[in-house]
Amino acid sequence: MKIIACIGIALVALEHLYFLYFEMFAWTTIGKKTFRSMPEHLFEPTRAMAANQGLYNGFLAAGLMWSLLISDALWQMRVASFFLSCIAVAGVYGGLTVSKKIAYVQALPALVTLVVLLWSFFG
Numbered sequence: 001m002k003i004i005a006c007i008g009i010a011l012v013a014l015e016h017l018y019f020l021y022f023e024m025f026a027w028t029t030i031g032k033k034t035f036r037s038m039p040e041h042l043f044e045p046t047r048a049m050a051a052n053q054g055l056y057n058g059f060l061a062a063g064l065m066w067s068l069l070i071s072d073a074l075w076q077m078r079v080a081s082f083f084l085s086c087i088a089v090a091g092v093y094g095g096l097t098v099s100k101k102i103a104y105v106q107a108l109p110a111l112v113t114l115v116v117l118l119w120s121f122f123g
Helices: 002-025 030-034 047-069 073-097 100-122
Strands: none
Touching: 002 030, 002 047, 002 073, 002 100, 047 073, 073 100
16 A cells, blocks of 8 residues: 555656646646636736735645655654645645636645545554
8 A cells, every 4th residue: 555655656756747747837838728717818927826826836846755765664654644744735726716626736736645645554
């Protein structure tokens, strides 16, 4: 089960690296395709805001990748749990305030991975 948790952590980290990429570097192209309900004329003026969001997603990915490098199992679980929880909370908030799709794309993978991680550690 621990291997599955590590794979889940890596996948969530890769997902957030993708968010970093499109929010920081492809907001006016991929962003338009992703957030179709947002008026097209707003993408250029919100480019800096999106880049800031992308940077935060990069920090979340970095935290998850760091957790995979920690040799102490308890410390690794705690660090991964913290970052997965942050992602889940942000995903739930985004799902409630922006689009339900965010809850499925962001919160659900983090929550599933968190459950698998905790199960592998305590179960």
